[in-house]
Amino acid sequence: MPPWEFERDGEVVKVDPAGPLLVSIGGASNLSVDAAIAGLGPTITLEGDANGAPHPDPAAYAKKFSGPYEHRNITGGIGHNLPQEAPQAFAQAVVDIAAG
Secondary structure, eight states, X not given: OOOEEEEETTEEEEEOOOXXXXXXXXXXXXXXXXXXXXXXXXXXXXXXXXXXXXXXXXXXXXXXXXXXXXXEEEOSSOOSOHHHHSHHHHHHHHHHHHHO
């Protein structure tokens, strides 16, 4: 991830984040989507097979990400709360992102 630069009252502070940017929907999701689309690191999207929400095939939006991208469909009656319903699959995605 590239360094971040902040300016306030004429003072510039630079931060060099070490590690992945991990966010959840409702958190800094716009920032994470913008970062992923800009190719600032690998992106893994996760989807439960029983979430009940209609959405396009992952191939339809994969090309929007300029960096490494992978989609994982989590099976076994998993809804939309993957950290709670499929903690091992969710944790493995976090580990895989951290490994780069």
